[in-house]
Structure formats: C-alpha cells, structure tokens
Amino acid sequence: MSAAARLEMAGISKSFGSFAANADIDLKIAPSEIQALLGENGAGKSTLVKIAYGVLAPDAGSILWNGREVRIDSPRAARALGIGMVFQHFSLFEPLTVLENVALGLDRPEPARALAERIRRVSKTYGLPLDPNQRVADLSTGERQRIEIVRALLAEPSLLIMDEPTSVLTPQEVQTLFDTLRRIAADGCSILYISHKLEEVRALCSSATVLRRGRVVERLDPRERSAREIAALMVGTELVESVRAAVPSQGPARLEVRGLDLPGQGTHGVALKAIDLAVHGGEIVGIAGIAGNGQAELLAALSGERRSPRPGMILLDGAPVGQLGPTSRRRLGQAYVPEERNGHGAVGPMSLVDNAILGAWQRAALAARGWLRHGRARLYAEAVIQAFDVRCGGPGAPAASLSGGNLQKFIMGREIGQDPAVLIVAQPTWGVDAAAAAAIHRALIELAENGAAILLLSQDLDEILTLADRVAVLNEGSLSPALPRDQADRERLGLLMGGAHGALSTDGRSEAPVAA
Amino acid sequence: MDQVTAFLIAVIPAATPLLLAALGELVSERAGVLNLGVEGMMLVGAVTGFAVTVTTGSAISGVGAAMLASAILALGFAFLTLTLMANQVASGLALTILGTGAAALIGAGFVGMPVERLPHLDVPGLSDLPVVGPLLFAHDALVYLSLILALATGLFLNRTRAGLILRACGEDAGSAHALGHPVILTRYLAVLFGGAMAGLAGAFLSLSYTPMWSEAMTAGRGWIALALVVFASWRPGRLVLGAYLFGGLSILQLYAQNMGILALPSQVFAMTPYLVTILVLILISLRRARSATPASLGQSFRATQ
Structure with a gap:
C-alpha cells in the first residue's frame, strides 16, 4: 500500500x-x-x-x-x-x-x-x-x-x-x-x-x-x-496516416511572390520584408512560424484583401495579380481557406447554400447577370457535403450550427470544388478532431496530385512535416528560403522560428537562443 | 493685466461642468460602458437642481437631488444595456432625447425664475490677495470638488484593487468574469457614478455658472464632455487639461465676439469649441491612439455558466 x-x-x-x-x-x-x-x-x-x-x-x-x-x-x-x-x-x-x-x-x-x-x-x-x-x-x-x-x-x-x-x-x-x-x-x-x-x-x-x-x-x-x-x-482504430512522397518540383511556378514588402497594420502589425516564394503545380509548400510573425499580413496580401505595392509582386500562373482584389484572383483560379472559419471563411448565421455562393460564385457559376442561381448553389453545397462527409442538418443549416471540424470540411470542400490552380490554406486542422483532420489532409494531397499548387500556413509542425514538400519559416515578417522536407528537421525549424538566422548555414547544434 | 486676469477667472467655472461630466463618463467607459446620454443627464440634473433649490431654498438639497435624478436616469440606461443587453449607442441617444424632453417639461414652470448663486468659498486673507486671490481662492465649492474628484478618480483607477477590477471589466469582460469578478455589478456602479457626475455638472450650470433655468441650457456640453474623454485617452490627468483647454476656448470665443475682431457673424465664433472638438477627434483617430480605448467598450456582456 x-x-x-x-x-x-x-x-x-x-x-x-x-x-x-x-x-x-x-x-x-x-x-x-x-x-x-x-x-x-x-x-x-x-x-x-x-x-x-x-x-x-x-x-x-x-x-x-x-x-x-x-x-x-x-x-x-x-x-x-x-x-x-x-x-x-x-x-x-x-x-x-x-x-x-x-x-x-x-x-x-x-x-x-x-x-x-x-x-x-x-x-x-x-x-x-x-x-x-x-x-x-x-x-x-x-x-x-x-x-x-x-x-x-x-x-x-x-x-x-x-x-x-x-x-x-x-x-x-x-x-x-x-x-x-x-x-x-x-x-x-x-x-x-x-x-x-x-x-x-x-x-x-x-x-x-x-x-x-x-x-x-x-x-x-x-x-x-x-x-x-x-x-x-x-x-479507437488504427489511424491511416497520410504519407506523402516528396515530389520534385516540376514545371513553372503557379504562385510566385517576388520581393513583397508590405507595411504592418495596427499597433501590433508586422511588416513583411522582401518575401520571395514560389509554389509549383503539384507541390505543397508549408510555412511554419509562431503566430504574430506576419502570417496575417501574408495571408491578406496573398488573398487580395490587402493590395501589394506593385502588381508584379504576386504572380498567379504568371499573371501579375498584386493589385487585384479577392474576387478577381478567385476568377483567375485562386482559392483560399482562411484561418478563422466563422466570420472569415463563412458567414455564421447564413446557410451553407448561401455560403457556397459567397465563396464559389465566380468559378462554379452560382450567379449570372447579378442574379443568384439557387438551384445550382444547392446542388453545389450538397455535393460538397457528400464528398467531404460534412455532418450537418442539410444544405439549409446555418454555418454557425456546424462543429468546427465539420465547418472546416465544408469550407475546404467549397474551395477544392472550384478546381483551383492555387490553394492558400491557413491552419486547416485547428481544433479539428483526428478523423476530420485526416480527411482534410487526404483532400489536400489529392488536390496537389491533380496539379494544383498549395500553400499551407500552419503552426502545427507535425502537420507541415507530414504534408509539405518544402518548408519555409516566417519570422518577424521575413520568410526563410524553403527547405526540402528531408532537410527540415524540428530543431532547425525551431531555431528559424525563434529568429536564429544562422540556423540555415551552421548545421543544427548551435546554441538555442532564448526566445525573446 | 485686468483683461488677462478676468479671462483666467472666467475659464475656471467654464471648465468645471465639462470636467465633472467627463469624469463620470470616463469611469463608465473604463468599465466598458459607452453612455451617450451625458447631455440628457446633465439637463435633468440642471433642472432638478434648480427646481429643488428654488422650492426648498437649500442649495445642498438641490445639488443632491440633481445627482440623484441623473443617477436614476443612468440606472434606467444601465438596466437597458447591462441587464437587457440593448445596444449602448442607441440607448444612450434615447437617453439624451428623453432627458432633454423631461428637463423641458419639469422646467416649464421655472423658466425666468431667480435663484441665489452658490456661495463662493472666500478664504479670509487669501481671497484678498491681488490677482491670485480672485483667481484661486474665490470660487464655489463645486469648482474645488471637481479637481479633488479628478485626483480621487485617478488614484482610484490606478492605485486601488477596486479600480483595477473596474479597468479589467472594461478591457476584457470575459476574462474578468472568468477570474470571478462581478462584471455586471461593476458596470452598474460605474454607470451610476457617471450619472451622478453628469447631474452634478448640470447643477453647477443652473446654480452657479448661469444661475437660472432655460431649456437646453447645457448647449452641447454633454457632447463635448464625451469628446473630452477620448481627447484625454481615458486618463483623468489629461482630462483636467482638456477640460480647461475647452473651457478656455469657449471663453475666448466670447471675447472674440465682443471685441468684434473680425467682421464675422457671432455664430462663427460660437461654433469654434465644437469645431475644435471635431478636429481633435479627427487628429486622435489619425494618430491611432486607439490602443488606449478600453477593449470591451460598448460591448454587451452576458455571463454564461
């Protein structure tokens, strides 16, 4: 005893x-x-x-x-x-x-x-x-x-x-x-x-x-x-891990960022400094980093919510889109899953059908000449619900009534259903249970295999190391060069996240700085 | 020299009602409640103070009744916004309209009646000093009280536990509640304080500044007080500064009118304090002093669990 x-x-x-x-x-x-x-x-x-x-x-x-x-x-x-x-x-x-x-x-x-x-x-x-x-x-x-x-x-x-x-x-x-x-x-x-x-x-x-x-x-x-x-x-069951074979980048870049500078906004804004990045078709590039190091600014610039200083700073399939708004970019084949589901990715009180229209009307032709096409929108929402196993009270259910994981699956499905050239996705599995997370990961891999370029921002290193072919780290508004996954071990990424700039050249082992 | 002294002597009572009303609003806003009904509460305070003083002959009863009446009005506002969770902006505007109308109704029989001005607190000896005497030692009690209250409010907010809890309620009501602090009760008390202070400001107007009652006699001072709180970035010390600045401005425009400096209609001069208010608000917004704003300001809070 x-x-x-x-x-x-x-x-x-x-x-x-x-x-x-x-x-x-x-x-x-x-x-x-x-x-x-x-x-x-x-x-x-x-x-x-x-x-x-x-x-x-x-x-x-x-x-x-x-x-x-x-x-x-x-x-x-x-x-x-x-x-x-x-x-x-x-x-x-x-x-x-x-x-x-x-x-x-x-x-x-x-x-x-x-x-x-x-x-x-x-x-x-x-x-x-x-x-x-x-x-x-x-x-x-x-x-x-x-x-x-x-x-x-x-x-x-x-x-x-x-x-x-x-x-x-x-x-x-x-x-x-x-x-x-x-x-x-x-x-x-x-x-x-x-x-x-x-x-x-x-x-x-x-x-x-x-x-x-x-x-x-x-x-x-x-x-x-x-x-x-x-x-x-x-x-309760053996988890089917989505393992992704590293794909050598091939063909021209579908999403390219060249020397993007953007001043921070608000008192806690972080300025983006000369961001360079290229995502090729069939590739998933992960961006790791601790929240508040410019993720919000980078996402706003990439989605079109904030305009870049020059059009050529962001290229979508070679076309300069830096000064286009989100609607124009979507029309050109960009899809976007923001970090915040309710209030950014979806309008909580509105139905899934309405939310499908709001995000996909351009590419899925859910509106014509200013008029909504409710029939088509309903079919689209139902297709998403079915394909992604979204548990909900049907396409008429308000977005806010879904659990976090199910709403995320719906938003992900809405964006992937548009057959995008480029998908930008932030924290896809935050607060999502393991089964739904696995489904979301599978969908991302499948989309990449079909030739889309995927940019994944996540704070979850495990997620990035499972999915991404190359990994870059965002720290204080600067983006490190992207490392191939086999060179991106935890320790090296951790040092980059903490702002150790020597971590790329010296081989690991340097003294870990105390994060400020 | 006489001109300057006279000007300075006039500024102090002009600043006092602004300071009193703005102090109350500052406390209410630091607790997270935006009460746009200051103008209405001031008017009700002014008419109540005047009516009670005339009827009873006791200025102290008048001032007390003014504070009580405005606090009751504020209680109604608090019930609407804190218990029923009505929108604070709409409720505040309604409060001003209600207060303006109610004051006119109560005051209908008192228009043009005389009242004895609040006695000046003459300090023997000191008040007789040249310049300094009339400037510093010959005002009524409310003038001194307003400055003492500003100091007390500053100490309360920054040096006491209760003040800390009040600020916490204004910054993040959810966290304050989670830590076990009574958010709704704190906000009720803050709003009631705001009401009482607006009533005090009103009573000062009708019993000391211009000892009489006339409809809408606050002439927008409630709105200036609201702007002053922003101007002061929610700090009592800066509020004193702002109140005296605006008080000075309102006296200056009277001088400018009298002297006919420019061949402009008098209304242009009368506009200046309000124009400056707008200007100040624009400048503050440009400077992004928003971080000073209590983060929960204007948001309803419902305690769950």
Whole structure:
C-alpha cells in the first residue's frame, strides 16, 4: 500500500442532456507525479478537468484529496485545497501590467509591493523570467504563458493542471517549459498534463490516462509505448496516416511572390520584408512560424484583401495579380481557406447554400447577370457535403450550427470544388478532431496530385512535416528560403522560428537562443 | 493685466461642468460602458437642481437631488444595456432625447425664475490677495470638488484593487468574469457614478455658472464632455487639461465676439469649441491612439455558466 494519492477521482460521471461526457471515470495522481491526460477533442478531458477544478459539478462519483473526501464546488474551493490550473486560452488583460494581471487573479488581495517581490521570487526559483511592471501587450506568447504559470504557482499548489500548454510555443520554449515543470514536480507538486502531442507526452510524463468517448480506455506508461500505439488507443482504430512522397518540383511556378514588402497594420502589425516564394503545380509548400510573425499580413496580401505595392509582386500562373482584389484572383483560379472559419471563411448565421455562393460564385457559376442561381448553389453545397462527409442538418443549416471540424470540411470542400490552380490554406486542422483532420489532409494531397499548387500556413509542425514538400519559416515578417522536407528537421525549424538566422548555414547544434 | 486676469477667472467655472461630466463618463467607459446620454443627464440634473433649490431654498438639497435624478436616469440606461443587453449607442441617444424632453417639461414652470448663486468659498486673507486671490481662492465649492474628484478618480483607477477590477471589466469582460469578478455589478456602479457626475455638472450650470433655468441650457456640453474623454485617452490627468483647454476656448470665443475682431457673424465664433472638438477627434483617430480605448467598450456582456 503506497501513501494516499494526491488526487483521486472515482466513478466520475457527467452528462449534458443525453450525451455522456464522462462515464465512470477513475483517475489517480500521486505526489510529484507528472501524469498525462490524453484523448481526442470531445473525449471528455476538459469536462473531467473542469470537475476537478470546481467549474462543473459531477453527476456521480467522489473526489479524494490526500485521501480525504472533498467537495469542490468552485474554482475558489479548488484553489483553497491547493489545485492550480493553467488554461489553454490565456485570460490576460493586454493593456495591464504583469503585476496587475496577477493581482486580478488573487483570492486574497495583497499589497502591490509585496506581490511584485513574490512574483520575482517565484519566477526566479522556477526559471520563468518575468518583469512585474511590463505591459502584457509587449510580451511574447511564451512570456504570457509564464504569467499564467506564475499566477498559479503563487498560490503554492500541490496539484497543477495544464491544459494544452504547448500549442503556442516554439520547440525551444517547450523545452524550457518542460524543465520548469520537472523542477516544480521535484518540489512535490503533482502535474496533470493535458495534451494531444504524443511526442511531448512521451518526453515529459511518467504515466498517462487515455480517454475515449468519455471513458477511460487505458492507463499506461507513455515512455514504453510508441506514439502510434497511443494514437490508435485515442482514436479507437488504427489511424491511416497520410504519407506523402516528396515530389520534385516540376514545371513553372503557379504562385510566385517576388520581393513583397508590405507595411504592418495596427499597433501590433508586422511588416513583411522582401518575401520571395514560389509554389509549383503539384507541390505543397508549408510555412511554419509562431503566430504574430506576419502570417496575417501574408495571408491578406496573398488573398487580395490587402493590395501589394506593385502588381508584379504576386504572380498567379504568371499573371501579375498584386493589385487585384479577392474576387478577381478567385476568377483567375485562386482559392483560399482562411484561418478563422466563422466570420472569415463563412458567414455564421447564413446557410451553407448561401455560403457556397459567397465563396464559389465566380468559378462554379452560382450567379449570372447579378442574379443568384439557387438551384445550382444547392446542388453545389450538397455535393460538397457528400464528398467531404460534412455532418450537418442539410444544405439549409446555418454555418454557425456546424462543429468546427465539420465547418472546416465544408469550407475546404467549397474551395477544392472550384478546381483551383492555387490553394492558400491557413491552419486547416485547428481544433479539428483526428478523423476530420485526416480527411482534410487526404483532400489536400489529392488536390496537389491533380496539379494544383498549395500553400499551407500552419503552426502545427507535425502537420507541415507530414504534408509539405518544402518548408519555409516566417519570422518577424521575413520568410526563410524553403527547405526540402528531408532537410527540415524540428530543431532547425525551431531555431528559424525563434529568429536564429544562422540556423540555415551552421548545421543544427548551435546554441538555442532564448526566445525573446 | 485686468483683461488677462478676468479671462483666467472666467475659464475656471467654464471648465468645471465639462470636467465633472467627463469624469463620470470616463469611469463608465473604463468599465466598458459607452453612455451617450451625458447631455440628457446633465439637463435633468440642471433642472432638478434648480427646481429643488428654488422650492426648498437649500442649495445642498438641490445639488443632491440633481445627482440623484441623473443617477436614476443612468440606472434606467444601465438596466437597458447591462441587464437587457440593448445596444449602448442607441440607448444612450434615447437617453439624451428623453432627458432633454423631461428637463423641458419639469422646467416649464421655472423658466425666468431667480435663484441665489452658490456661495463662493472666500478664504479670509487669501481671497484678498491681488490677482491670485480672485483667481484661486474665490470660487464655489463645486469648482474645488471637481479637481479633488479628478485626483480621487485617478488614484482610484490606478492605485486601488477596486479600480483595477473596474479597468479589467472594461478591457476584457470575459476574462474578468472568468477570474470571478462581478462584471455586471461593476458596470452598474460605474454607470451610476457617471450619472451622478453628469447631474452634478448640470447643477453647477443652473446654480452657479448661469444661475437660472432655460431649456437646453447645457448647449452641447454633454457632447463635448464625451469628446473630452477620448481627447484625454481615458486618463483623468489629461482630462483636467482638456477640460480647461475647452473651457478656455469657449471663453475666448466670447471675447472674440465682443471685441468684434473680425467682421464675422457671432455664430462663427460660437461654433469654434465644437469645431475644435471635431478636429481633435479627427487628429486622435489619425494618430491611432486607439490602443488606449478600453477593449470591451460598448460591448454587451452576458455571463454564461
């Protein structure tokens, strides 16, 4: 008999209507243990964690804290016990300072000076450098996450829950975070680590609980299993990985960018500096990079939402389109799947038929002489729904009623259905479950095989390394030369993402710079 | 010298109602609520202050009643926009129209009646000093109160926990709620403060600045106050500066009219403060000072879960 577990959840069930988000889940985490909670979107991870943190109340089951049965009916109660949580989406106030942000999250007010001192101490102890008086707006994503972690650590928790903390970090920042987490665990704090990045889990965690459809399917030691085995457990079937043979680029470039300069817009805009890029027919070129390094500007310039200074800066099948708007470019054969589905890729309150018209009327002839052709549009929407297995209430359903993954499949289908010469796609599988992501990846590969040029912007390195033939990195508005995939290993890309310009010439191994 | 002193002495009371009303609006906007009803609330404050003072003979009751009446009006606005989540711009405009009409109705019987001006707080000795005496030590209590309130508001917003929570509600209501802070309650209180301050500004107009009641006597000062908040980029210190600048402008145009500097119709001079307001707003927008705008300003917030 070992000592009592730090946290033990027994027989936890929680239903929303007829949907069982958690069914009879047991979870046990020991002091100093770093345990992973694994599962696909919708497997019940968030629900379980929200119950542990007092955000949701379970329908059945009991929670033991250090061997004693407790009721956790609010986040405040959870914090009082010693449970801290770092959320995936930061709840930070950009115009306020680090100190003010931390103060807002405290249960017991503390004088500013003493608090600043404590922040400095905690951040020093755990290698999380932070200046309490800096404004959050001036900080990088990695630094913002440090605030959340420091905020949680100030309460001296004995269990820290981390919800997908690495989705916004560079590989180097991930390493730093892992060092910190190991140090925290060594001091006796347990860590429950939620993620679907299996390689990271294998590097960090000593145990893992895998959830599928609200139930525990297995408890395992991730270091003893391959990522592939664990993925299969999460999904329930063997995943058919889309593997793509590298295609040597052939023929003339279909999409070409030549020396594109574009000033940044707004206070946090990033200026694009002399971007050079060519995407050939049959090729997928990936652009990696941390958000906020010019992705928004590059997408706006490529889609036509912002005009380039000179027409010849962007060529579509050889034609200068730099100063054409999105409609003209679509007419010439360009398709575009933006990062934001609702509100950019689709109009939420409007039906799928209307959304099909809005995106495809030029190429699919869904309008003529100013009049809409509803019959054709309906057929088009139905064809997309069928071909991409979009789960929805029919073509008349409003776009906003679809889940993220299904709406993404619809938008992807709408664009691919136009038989584009060039497809520009951003974050195609963000927040999409594994099955839908695999379908989207297959569609992209198929489109490339049919001769289209595809430009893929993604923050997910795994995705880029699976799909892209060549990979370039966007950092502070500059685009690196595109590396063939076999030369684009994680470490090299990570260095480029962090702004190490020598990473291309020196062969790997150079000292990783601390990302600013 | 006499001219200059007289000008400076006139600027202070001209700036005071702008400062009072704008301070209230500033707090409301920092909490994330845009209340375009300042003009209407000022008018209701002006007429209530005047009517109660004339009826009861007590200026203190008058001022208190003015603040209460405008705060009640603001409560209606808060209920519409915060509880029922009506559009803030439309509700604010409606509030101005309602306030203007209600003030005219209440004030119908009081037009042309005399009232005793608020007493000046003469400081023995100091008030008799040449130039400095009448300039600094011979105004009524509301003038000093407006400056004290500006200082207090600045301290409250930047140095207290409650002020920090209020700013958080204006920057990101969702996050503030997630951290367990009462967004709706905070916004209610901020809007009520805004109403009371507009009422105070109105009472100053009808009891001190021009001690009488006439319809629409605020003459657009509520709108200038709104512009001042933007001009000050939501900071109380700059607000004092802006209020005195605009106060000075409105007095300057009176001088220009009297002296007949140019052969222009007097209406042209009367227009200047408003033209400058528009100009300032344009300049500020060009300078992209938008980052100073509370990020949740004007957005309804519904607490889920």
